[in-house]
Each structure stands twice: as structure tokens, then as C-alpha cells.
Amino acid sequence: MSLFVLLPAYNEQESIRPLFKKFQVLQQISNMEIKLILVDDGSKDTTAQTAIDEAQSLGISLKLVQHTKNGGLGQAIKTGFTTFLEISKEGDFLAAMDCDNTQPPELLIKMYDTMIAGSYDIAIASRYRKGSKVIGLSKFREIMSYGASWLFRIAARVPGVRDYTCGYRLYNRNLVSKLDMYYGDSLFTETGFACMIDLLLKTKVFKPKIVEIPMVLRYDEKPTASKMKILKTITRTLNVLFKNLSSTGQSSNLGDAFNQQETARIPLKMTNRK
Numbered sequence: 295m296s297l298f299v300l301l302p303a304y305n306e307q308e309s310i311r312p313l314f315k316k317f318q319v320l321q322q323i324s325n326m327e328i329k330l331i332l333v334d335d336g337s338k339d340t341t342a343q344t345a346i347d348e349a350q351s352l353g354i355s356l357k358l359v360q361h362t363k364n365g366g367l368g369q370a371i372k373t374g375f376t377t378f379l380e381i382s383k384e385g386d387f388l389a390a391m392d393c394d395n396t397q398p399p400e401l402l403i404k405m406y407d408t409m410i411a412g413s414y415d416i417a418i419a420s421r422y423r424k425g426s427k428v429i430g431l432s433k434f435r436e437i438m439s440y441g442a443s444w445l446f447r448i449a450a451r452v453p454g455v456r457d458y459t460c461g462y463r464l465y466n467r468n469l470v471s472k473l474d475m476y477y478g479d480s481l482f483t484e485t486g487f488a489c490m491i492d493l494l495l496k497t498k499v500f501k502p503k504i505v506e507i508p509m510v511l512r513y514d515e516k517p518t519a520s521k522m523k524i525l526k527t528i529t530r531t532l533n534v535l536f537k538n539l540s541s542t543g544q545s546s547n548l549g550d551a552f553n554q555q556e557t558a559r560i561p562l563k564m565t566n567r568k
Contacts, residue, residue: 296327296386297406298378302370303332303393307339308517310348313395318352320399326406329355332393333373336364357381366485371461371493375481378467379474388470391419391462396516397509405464405507415469415502418455419462419509430514442491442531450495450538454504459531461490462509472500488530495538 299317303310314330321328330349334342342360349356359377361369371390378388387406391397397419405417421428422443428436439459446458473481477496484492 296329296382297402298329298331298382298386298388299399299402300371300374300378300388300390301330301332301393302335302367302374302390303337303341303345304335304364304370305337305339305341306393307337307341307344309393309395310341310344312515312517313393313399314345314348314352314354316395316399317354320402321354323400324403326403327355329357331357331359331374331377333370333377334358334360335366335370336361366489367461367487368482368485368489368492371489372482375470375474379471382467384467386467387464388467389462389464394516396512397462398512401462401507401509402464408505408507409464409466412505413503414505415466415500416497416504417464418457418504418506419460420457420506421460421509421511422456423506423508425508427510429510429512430516431511438528446491446535450535452494452498452504454506455494456506458491458494459487460509461487463490469497469500469502473497476500484530484534486530488534491531492534495534 301313317328317330320326332342332345334345342358345356345358348354357377359373361373374390375388378386382388387409389402389405391399401419405419408414409417420426421439442459443456446452447456452458473496476499481496482489482493
């Protein structure tokens, strides 16, 4: 079994060194074979070369994929999922997390152990469970995130989920493969930060078993300013919600049909790669 970690990156040269050092420590203290997939989404700094240099220096397995131009978080996640399905095998796991050194890689041990023990499909690093803590985030961002959590819990509930916007998640490969087969190229239609909510809501068609693990989020360790465009993210998030509300019944019926028949794999299309 291998644990692949997807790191979407845009101008993250300053974050890579401390983050990769944490992965080196994680590799040493865990029994997991960790393989990084870094998607350089058209960075204008030395993100790609820094990743290569640090991986070689620290003895970390790295698969680097580069976009020729910046396509947004959704496109980077899409490329990462596609790459994972290409190079992984049955029984492997995919973690997706930010590349800005704010999320603790060591939490993957607990996320993985919990998933195995409970046969879960997804484990989410949550800011809304007992033991969670957020350090260094603006009050406005905290309120916005908390409001989104309650909005989706009420209007588009996913059983077991409180944190809908956090992208730090661990996926069972079987679920990733089913999502790929079912949605094909339409799995990722959001380019910005709303893509993580959209992806989570799309998993509902398979009624996944989800667990949340409390996380300490360290924005005080983030070396660069946030790339999130607040107003755009709010607009796209509401659009994802309305889209989900209008398609819930149809998706549920299609999901039942999918589970009752064999479906040929429809690979996610990869664009802007070199």
C-alpha cells in the first residue's frame, strides 16, 4: 500500500522547504510508503525546481506535473487525481492538502488509521470537531468558513461532515476510481476554491462513509499571503449549493443505476501539462 499526497501549488517556493521536511519526518515515524504528487499550476517562481531539489535532498518520492499556465485550484486537483489513477494501484490512498505549510502532514497517520479501522471512504481534517483549533486566520475568514459549514449542513447535508470547505482529505482509491468512471471529465467543473465543496457534494451519489479528524490549522506558519479571492469564492460557493439543490434527485437515481451495472472507465482529461 502506498499513500499518495496531492499538493496543488502556485508560487509556493517558500513553503516547500519546511513542508517537505515535515514529510521526511512523517516518512520516518510511520510505516507508510509516502509518494508526493506536486502539481505546479503555472508558477512564476521556482516552485518546481525547489520541489525537485528538496525531494532529492531529503530522499522523498516526488512526481512533478507542470501546467504551462495557471488554471486554478480545480484544474490542479483534476490533474492530481488523474495522475494518481495513472500511477497508483488498487489498495492505495490519495491525500489532498494545501502546499502552503498550514496543514500538518503528521495528521495523515491518524486519518489513515481511522479510515482502515472503520472502513471509511473519506477522512476529512476538520476545523469543527472537538480538539480542532485555527491559529493565525483572520476573524472574517473564520466567520465565513463557519457560516459555510452551517449553510451546507442545513441545505446540502453530507452525513458525517461538518467541514465542507477544507481541502485536506484522504480518499480511498476505490472511491476515486468510481468518481472518475461516473463523472468523467465533468468531475471538476469549478476552477477556484469552490471545487473542494463541489467535489464533496458529487461524492454523495455513492453514499460514502466519511469520518472527520480534528485538525490544528496553522496559518501563522504560512510564508505567503492567501491567494483566495473572497467575493469570487463566496459567489462560486453559493452557485455550487444551488446547483446541488437542483440536481440532487437526478444524481441519486443515476448513482443507483451506476452501482447496479458495470461501467467502462472514462478517464479525466488532462490539459496544459508538459
